[in-house]
């Protein structure tokens with residue numbers, strides 16, 4: 001199988017990066033369609049407009065209705081067509097960005113992505129997650145290419161809610177371990193080939209950066225300020241993890257995350273919070289050495305990621321074991337990335353690994 005690595009054409013990050021959005025947009029278009037929700041437009045709409053005008057780019061702003069659904073994509077695509085825009089800018093959280101990617105793809109136009117959170121590694125990727133208008137999962141859209149430009153303003157990220165910033169670290173925590181497992185098994189990644197040296201090295205750098213800078217960065221974001229550690233963690237959560245998951249492979253941690261989504265009790269959790277526990281479970285599943293498990297546990301506890309079932313919202317009850325079995329079964333469904341592990345994984349093994357990870361988390365805490 002061929003090795004494939006894919007990434008956005010340009011990745012730009014730093015304080016006040018949004019003030020340069022006009023400069024980077026001008027490379028692609030003279031007239032642009034901007035998608036953002038009301039909150040984001042109120043927060044930075046003026047800065048975006050000013051920068052576009054300064055670089056002689058005209059624009060049409062459209063408010064995102066809150067759900068990345070087929071209907072919303074159709075609605076926005078029709079408005080874009082009427083306005084004859086030459087590129088799309090998506091600014092905001094995951095759903096806004098995924099919608100903007102879909103609208104650009106539909107119209108075969110370049111796309112500029114500007115995340116206002118560092119809560120997942122989705123911004124750089126060539127895919128969107130679709131929901132129904134009622135907010136239920138509806139499937140994935142895969143694109144032939146990644147965003148043309150990803151622009152991250154760290155001043156905006158530093159003011160974002162701390163729990164979302166930490167959840168981004170949870171999503172990034174899985175990247176190296178999933179890449180390691182998937183590449184050992186020589187499985188195909190989302191990029192359509194096996195992982196490269198570069199993909200794996202970025203995934204490892206992602207993990208090393210989290211361990212070295214995670215706590216420092218959390219402290220700074222709690223104060224709403226940018227330090228070098230914040231810059232490094234934003235890069236790890238967004239770019240390193242983004243290239244890592246897409247081009248070096250997903251494995252058990254994300255499949256176990258998907259398993260937990262079936263439980264009502266876990267619906268209040270962010271993606272990265274469930275992925276962090278999925279990572280601990282994967283390490284248990286592959287019988288990772290104590291030292292590695294303890295390093296990951298210690299990191300999770302330091303930054304505030306869940307390490308027990310109770311922290312995921314699951315209290316001891318009569319049917320807890322039944323629920324965990326449902327999670328384990330769902331995580332082993334056909335097509336799940338758990339089958340990228342270098343050995344055959346069964347629901348019984350996942351069930352055991354979840355309970356063992358929970359016990360290790362409890363022992364660590366008390």
Ligand SMILES: [Zn+2]
Pocket residue numbers: 120121171254271275
């Ligand atoms: Zn993820």
